[in-house]
Amino acid sequence: MNTRLYRYLEISLFVTAIRRELHRRVRSHAFPCGLYVMYDCADIIYEFIKLGQDPNLLVRETGDSPLHLSLTFTYDYYNKSVFALLDMGANPNLSNREGLTPLHVVCKNYHDNIRGVMILLELINEKYQPLQIDAKDKLGRTPLQWAVVSCLPDTIKFLLDRGADVSSFVFPTETHFAEGLEMLISIFGEDLFKxxxxxxxxxxxxxLEEGGYEVDQIDASTIMKIFAKYGLLKKTPGLDEYLRSDEEFVKWAKEFMINPSWSLYDLLQLRPEKAAKLLKCTDYSELWRKSPYKFESELKNACVVHLCEIKLREIFQPWALDLMLKLTDYQLPILCCDTIIEKLMSEDLWRIYLAVTGQNL
Incomplete structure (x- = not known):
């Protein structure tokens, strides 16, 4: 049987049965079954609401609405359910018992569900009350903060483009980052995470920076603490050996273009401080995710650490000279300090910052 026809007949039979049950319950004044149990099926959602179901009926235990539950998932048919719920009057600003709005939920997901965010922001702006894009949960955390700790770069860009307030943005704490990253580790496993x-x-x-946020020294230190905590600063000594002896990897790296002028091989030949002057991380991070090359775990980790070092160096660079001068009590000439800084890695610069500010690891 035609799959689409079968789907239609299946839904029709189900809706007929549901319609009868709802009419029976309405006549007997019985409490209707919650719409939230059908949050993953757009066709049935339309029928339920037409028959009198409340699109904002909450789960008693958690306070979640059907919209919260639909945005918990990332598949396209769940996004269709989001559209259906909004189309039939779901309130996008309802918060659950944790103070999380539907936008919070999609921003603390493990996947960049940019389509779900687009539906929330664009459809609501046209048809419903303005979405509270900077709403805070019960711990004072905004959707933008959750998107940062969940490592959702596309969602971050979209939120900023649609008016998230970067002027009042507070960079997440180490504790908040740990919540987001531990969730990612539990889902992907430690190897894929790294x-x-x-x-x-x-x-x-x-x-965040392109959206107008300026990372300060405290933010930079928080980032370094996260990298240190999860073992992301450990440079594998074998990378140079792979570049010398792994012919298949070298061939692929030379063909893998970061931008029209630079290949991955070119990038790996540079020290991070030089690469930081030539490239932004947006030039290579998405391409890396789509890489067809099957790396050995050690090699892949070494490449990731090297690529991240480029951005970490860039973050610390504005304060490097001032920190070095303070560390040496202004006893060294600026030229000497610059020469030393060129040889240092981001972890070295971070340790200098900690020493100058009287902090411990």
Missing amino acids: DYIPLDLMKSINN
């Missing part, structure tokens, strides 16, 4: 999430975090920070 292979991809660090670059997404770097791109997220880059998008």
Whole structure:
């Protein structure tokens, strides 16, 4: 049987049965079954609401609405359910018991569900009350903050483009980052986490900066603490060996273009401080995710650490000279300090910052 026809007949039979049950319950004044149990089927959602179901009926235990539940997932048919719920009057600004709005939910997801965010922001602006894009949950956290700790660079860019207030944005704490990153580790596992999430975090920070946010020294230190905590600063000594001896990798790296002028091979030949002057992390992070090359785990991790080092160096660079001068009590000439800084890695610069500010690791 034709799949589409079968789907239509299946839904028709189900809706007929549901219609009978709803009419029976209405006549007997029985409490109707919650719409939230059907949050994953747009066709049935339309029928339920037409029959009198409340599109804002909440789950008693959590306070979640059907819109919250639909945005918990990332598949396209769930986004169709989001559209259906909004089309039939769902309130996009309802918060659950944790103070999370539907926008919070989609921004603390493990996947960049940019389509879900687009539906929320664009459809609502046309037909419903303005979306509270900077709403705070019960811990005072905004959707933009959740998108940062969940490493969702595209969502961050979209929120900023649609009016999220960067002037009042507070960079997430180490504790908040740990919540988001531990969730990602539980979903992807430690190996996949280390292979991809660090670059997404770097791109997220880059998008914040392009949106007008200025990373300060405290923010930079928080980022370094996160990298240190999850072992993302450990440079694998074998990368140079791979570049010398792994012919298949070298061939692929030379063909893998970061931008029209630079290949991945070119980039890996440069020290991070030089690469930072030539490239932005947006030039390579998304391409890296789509890489067809099957790396050995050690090689992939070494490449990721090297690529992240480029952005980390860029973050610390504005204060590097001042920190070095303070560390040496202004006893060294600026030229000497610059020469030393060129040889240092981001972790070295971070340790200098900690020493100058009297902090411990």
